[in-house]
Amino acid sequence: MTEKMSIPLIKVYMDEDIKNAVLEVLDSGWYILHEKVKEFERKFAKFCAVKHAVCVASGTAAIFLTLKVLDIKQGDEVIIPSYSFIATATPIMEVGAKPVFVDIDARTYTIDSEKIKAVVTKRTRAIMPVHLYGHPANMDPILEIAKENNLYVIEDACQAHGAEYKTRRVGGIGHAACFSFYPSKNMTVCGDGGAVVTNDEEIAEKVRKLRDHGRLDKYVFDLKGYNLRFNEIQAAIGIKQLEKLPKWNEARRNISGMYNQALEGLVATPVEEPWAKHVYHLYVIRTKKRDELKEFLSRHGISTLVHYPVPIHMQPAITSILGTQQSLKNTEKFAKEVLSIPMYPGLTKPEVKYVSDKITEFFEGCK
Numbered sequence: 001m002t003e004k005m006s007i008p009l010i011k012v013y014m015d016e017d018i019k020n021a022v023l024e025v026l027d028s029g030w031y032i033l034h035e036k037v038k039e040f041e042r043k044f045a046k047f048c049a050v051k052h053a054v055c056v057a058s059g060t061a062a063i064f065l066t067l068k069v070l071d072i073k074q075g076d077e078v079i080i081p082s083y084s085f086i087a088t089a090t091p092i093m094e095v096g097a098k099p100v101f102v103d104i105d106a107r108t109y110t111i112d113s114e115k116i117k118a119v120v121t122k123r124t125r126a127i128m129p130v131h132l133y134g135h136p137a138n139m140d141p142i143l144e145i146a147k148e149n150n151l152y153v154i155e156d157a158c159q160a161h162g163a164e165y166k167t168r169r170v171g172g173i174g175h176a177a178c179f180s181f182y183p184s185k186n187m188t189v190c191g192d193g194g195a196v197v198t199n200d201e202e203i204a205e206k207v208r209k210l211r212d213h214g215r216l217d218k219y220v221f222d223l224k225g226y227n228l229r230f231n232e233i234q235a236a237i238g239i240k241q242l243e244k245l246p247k248w249n250e251a252r253r254n255i256s257g258m259y260n261q262a263l264e265g266l267v268a269t270p271v272e273e274p275w276a277k278h279v280y281h282l283y284v285i286r287t288k289k290r291d292e293l294k295e296f297l298s299r300h301g302i303s304t305l306v307h308y309p310v311p312i313h314m315q316p317a318i319t320s321i322l323g324t325q326q327s328l329k330n331t332e333k334f335a336k337e338v339l340s341i342p343m344y345p346g347l348t349k350p351e352v353k354y355v356s357d358k359i360t361e362f363f364e365g366c367k
């Protein structure tokens, strides 16, 4: 019998180099929107193969500011998948617009592009696909519908740093993209943080202003803005993490290969479409026995989570404002079946084997 292990769902990487980078900022006397932020923005834009990155307070702030800059407001509609974190939807409501929910495709769990056309109305202003779990949404059909209907495409790339669609990094495919650097993401700034990336100079400039009170000059403000700034300590951490991100994404892909091999046939394992490079922000399996499996793994020291047990269109915060929403078949079914199992670059082969063996043992016990 193998010895019991204790395996978290995710683990944030930390080393002396990162700690020293933080100490350097503390000694510098510059803490907000200074040289480190500029350096991180330059490097992150280059990583995403876009012209501009503007760092802001969180992924949610990135989405909110992008919507503001695109003048999306009361009376407008934005098409999104319901199968995501709630922050895909709430900034839309914050600017006064209405999120219009679309079901997901059963292979990638990303927005079903074939179902978008049916919900486009004359009020639709944008489509916001989510590159969920690190797998890109199928962007070409989305871009085509957007072009036909004169809509913006905003990528919610909060879970997909480094993922690729047809060999292009996500982030530069739509008009703008939003990233999160929350601690669980493929790279983090060890706190809240986010970025808007875009090839459009006007969008970048306006986000830059809005994040900092609408500032034109030291004490002149030409837009009504917000304080959604980014700080130097987080930028210093971001620079260090970004250096390691390509290697980490490869490690995630290797771990997923091991899991796939061990779990094929027992549960539905993640699909990587031929046109996609998945970066496995989460490794999500699907089984009708989800709740029993979760409980079994917990008893054996393995942490898991459900992303997401309640689809956005069914969240009380949403229905209390928008009313009961039309039901979405795949979204509602998968919310009952998905389970995220441990995934982070430092997960060792014996740990992957332990998790896989325990899942196998669970299903053997069900026979």
Ligand SMILES: Cc1ncc(COP(=O)(O)O)c(C=O)c1O
Binding pocket: 058, 059, 060, 061, 084, 085, 087, 088, 130, 156, 158, 159, 179, 180, 181, 182, 192, 193, 194
């Ligand atoms: C898909 C998605 N959108 C938006 C967000 C919001 O990002 P943040 O938590 O940095 O505000 C997240 C992060 O949790 C996310 O996963």
